[in-house]
Amino acid sequence: MEISEEVIDGIRELITIGVGHSAGMINELTKAHVTLTVPEVRIFDINHQTALSALDVTDPDESSQVILSFSGEYTGSLSLIIPYKSAIHLVVFLTGEEGSPDEMDALRVETLIEVGNVVISSVMSSFSILLSSPLTFLYPVYRIGKWVENSLIINSHPKQGILARKFSYYQFSPQTGNPGPNEISDPGS
Amino acid sequence: MTSDYASIISQSLNTLPVGICIIREDHTITFWNRTIETWTGISQIQAEGRVLEDVVPVFREHHEKSRLKVVFKGGGPVILSSRFHPRIFPLRDNSQNEGKYQRIIISPFILQDEGTQAIITVEDVTAITEQVFMYRQIKDQLAFELEEKKITQRALEMALSKLNNLASITRHDLLNSLTVFEGYLGILLNQEPGGKIQTYLEKMRESTLSMKRHITFARDYQEMGNAAPTWYHVESLVKNSGTGPIFRDITIEANTGNLEILADPLIIKAMYNLLENAVRHGEHTTHITVSHVKGPDSVTIILEDNGVGVPSDKKGRIFNKGFGSNTGLGLFLTREILGITGMQIIETGTPGKGARFEIRVPAGHFRYPGEE
Numbered sequence: 001m002e003i004s005e006e007v008i009d010g011i012r013e014l015i016t017i018g019v020g021h022s023a024g025m026i027n028e029l030t031k032a033h034v035t036l037t038v039p040e041v042r043i044f045d046i047n048h049q050t051a052l053s054a055l056d057v058t059d060p061d062e063s064s065q066v067i068l069s070f071s072g073e074y075t076g077s078l079s080l081i082i083p084y085k086s087a088i089h090l091v092v093f094l095t096g097e098e099g100s101p102d103e104m105d106a107l108r109v110e111t112l113i114e115v116g117n118v119v120i121s122s123v124m125s126s127f128s129i130l131l132s133s134p135l136t137f138l139y140p141v142y143r144i145g146k147w148v149e150n151s152l153i154i155n156s157h158p159k160q161g162i163l164a165r166k167f168s169y170y171q172f173s174p175q176t177g178n179p180g181p182n183e184i185s186d187p188g189s
Numbered sequence: 190m191t192s193d194y195a196s197i198i199s200q201s202l203n204t205l206p207v208g209i210c211i212i213r214e215d216h217t218i219t220f221w222n223r224t225i226e227t228w229t230g231i232s233q234i235q236a237e238g239r240v241l242e243d244v245v246p247v248f249r250e251h252h253e254k255s256r257l258k259v260v261f262k263g264g265g266p267v268i269l270s271s272r273f274h275p276r277i278f279p280l281r282d283n284s285q286n287e288g289k290y291q292r293i294i295i296s297p298f299i300l301q302d303e304g305t306q307a308i309i310t311v312e313d314v315t316a317i318t319e320q321v322f323m324y325r326q327i328k329d330q331l332a333f334e335l336e337e338k339k340i341t342q343r344a345l346e347m348a349l350s351k352l353n354n355l356a357s358i359t360r361h362d363l364l365n366s367l368t369v370f371e372g373y374l375g376i377l378l379n380q381e382p383g384g385k386i387q388t389y390l391e392k393m394r395e396s397t398l399s400m401k402r403h404i405t406f407a408r409d410y411q412e413m414g415n416a417a418p419t420w421y422h423v424e425s426l427v428k429n430s431g432t433g434p435i436f437r438d439i440t441i442e443a444n445t446g447n448l449e450i451l452a453d454p455l456i457i458k459a460m461y462n463l464l465e466n467a468v469r470h471g472e473h474t475t476h477i478t479v480s481h482v483k484g485p486d487s488v489t490i491i492l493e494d495n496g497v498g499v500p501s502d503k504k505g506r507i508f509n510k511g512f513g514s515n516t517g518l519g520l521f522l523t524r525e526i527l528g529i530t531g532m533q534i535i536e537t538g539t540p541g542k543g544a545r546f547e548i549r550v551p552a553g554h555f556r557y558p559g560e561e
Contacts, residue, residue: 028252029273068265095272107272107321110292110314114270118256121264128263134299137265 003043012041014130018123025118030094063087064104065143066116068124072135078124080116084144087112104144113142208278208288208311214261214304216241216248225311228288230281241309247277260297260307269293271314278311290318356411360404367404371397409522413455418530420449420556421456423490427479430460435468443479448488451530451554459526462519463492463546471496471544488555490548498540507536530554 016039023034064087069077082090084104091108092101094115104112117140128134199220202209208225212218221236231244241257242249248257253274256267269277271290280288292312300306374397378390427443441464450456467477474496482489499507510521524534531551538545 025252025255028255070265105321105324106317110268110270111272114268114273117266117268121256121259121267125259125262125264131263134263134297134305135265137296139266139294139296140268 008041008043012039014126015039015041015123018126019119020122021126022119022122025122026094026115029114029118032094062145064112065145066113066120066140067143068117068120068140069138070124070135073131073133074135078120080119082112082116090115109142113140116140116142207313208291208309210236210241210245210309210311212241212307212309214306216257218244219306225278228280228285228311228313229278231279245278247274253277257295257307260295261305263297266294266296269295271318286315288313289315353411353415356407360408364401364404367397367400406522409455409458410525413453413526414529416454418451418453421452423448423450423479423481426456426460427464430457431464431477435465439468439475439477441477441479445479445481445490447557447559448481448490449556449558450490450532450550452532453526453529455526459523462523466519467492467494467496467544471498473497474543486552488550490550492546492548493538493543494545495543498538498543498545499536500540504536508534 019039026032026034062084063081064084065082066080067077068079088101088104088108091097091104091111095111120140124135202220203223205222206224208228209220209222210218210225211220218236218239218241221231221233223233226232226236236244247253253269256269260267269292271292274293275290276288277291277293278288288311290313292314294310294312295307296310297305297307371394374390374394378387378394381387382390423445424443427441427445431439431441452459464477468474471494474494477492477494480491480493482491508520508524527534527548531554533549535547535549536544537547
């Protein structure tokens with residue numbers, strides 16, 4: 001399906017607005033300062049090969065995914081995909097936890113779901129201005145593994161994906177320093 | 190929705206083990222279930238009909254207010270985790286455990302004629318939260334202890350290295366001095382002084398040889414356990430150990446098939462000691478057999494000869510250091526080498542009919558490659 005540059009610009013704009021709102025909420029939630037860049041937006045068919053090429057990878061790493069499925073006027077899902085290790089570091093930095101950030105325990109998963117939920121809800125809220133009737137949502141779920149192998153994504157219909165990829169920098173109060181970049185992708189379908 | 194149907198739904202929601210509160214878009218509470226009533230101490234009558242922020246003041250806070258707004262703006266369900274919002278709904282008693290840590294999910298739904306509503310689900314995650322805290326504490330403690338152990342291990346390795354170096358240098362210098370001493374002793378003996386001097390010099394030479402053997406033992410003993418154990422094919426081990434002039438007239442037969450054992454690299458020396466022992470002390474040994482017997486959780490290697498055997502009064506002492514008619518170190522060292530990988534050795538032969546050594550190899554330390 002050919003999508004015009006104007007539509008892609010519109011999608012980029014809506015994602016930027018949504019993520020911008022979510023950045024403000026994460027700032028409040030965590031007392032951290034989140035700087036976000038304008039996302040790169042791509043439209044692609046969802047299958048293993050095209051997804052890999054859209055993600056610019058040949059063998060994707062394990063990732064943490066927060067997925068929100070919806071149906072109604074539009075049907076699909078919105079996933080926040082963060083490389084697994086970055087996700088652990090993100091949660092540890094956002095919560096200011098002490099101790100070794102080596103695994104994703106139940107509390108960290110719950111925290112990441114909330115952070116992912118803040119981003120996803122803001123983006124969905126931003127997209128809702130295009131809708132004439134409200135959508136129906138499932139609860140957000142957490143998945144771990146390779147995103148392109150996730151059955152929720154692979155079995156989705158229609159098989160059209162939007163990839164919004166960005167590198168985000170989480171800046172903290174002076175005493176905690178800057179933990180560096182985290183790659184965040186928001187593929188929605 | 191008919192009033193009967195609404196009543197069924199309401200009764201069902203009251204039986205759930207999670208707190209449930211339903212609000213309209215203007216935040217008026219339309220439903221407050223029994224679980225949340227129990228946790229908060231706020232009755233359905235007190236809550237229903239009032240504005241959410243008046244009953245649950247945390248929703249007046251800017252962040253929680255914004256999140257709630259997202260739900261009604263079409264953003265989908267909102268999750269408030271226990272990590273960032275430990276307790277949103279007030280508790281009946283601040284010291285109670287129920288609802289101490291809460292996970293909130295706010296989800297929109299549309300009710301015909303009544304527009305968008307939001308269902309707020311309150312999960313009590315106290316047990317899992319406290320378990321994770323405890324698990325993290327244990328993990329941190331283990332990590333700390335592991336680090337301590339690593340430091341101790343490094344210190345021990347350094348100390349061992351120093352001791353090994355010291356022992357090695359001392360042995361080397363001692364052997365050099367002994368060689369010089371032995372050389373002069375040889376010169377003196379070659380002059381055949383005779384009488385008591387001759388006797389004393391010969392005793393001195395015996396003593397020198399004994400000292401050399403002690404030094405050799407010290408070297409072997411030091412090497413024990415220094416290298417990681419590896420797998421040895423028993424038949425090859427026997428074949429390689431039973432070579433040399435001493436075994437020229439001896440038939441050595443090994444019937445252990447593909448049996449392999451996990452052993453310290455000095456096992457070669459231990460096997461040689463056992464075979465040499467059979468020849469040296471057997472007096473008329475001509476045949477040595479090595480076989481094995483499989484047990485339920487171990488395997489026993491049996492080494493038998495047709496020599497004179499071990500006298501009954503000596504059986505209990507043959508593995509002691511210093512016992513024996515030769516160096517007194519062979520069987521002691523053999524037992525120590527076998528013991529590194531958990532093997533045990535005993536002597537079960539019949540005096541007069543030959544010696545019989547049984548080596549018990551524990552589970553996990555033997556294998557039969559190629560067999561299931």
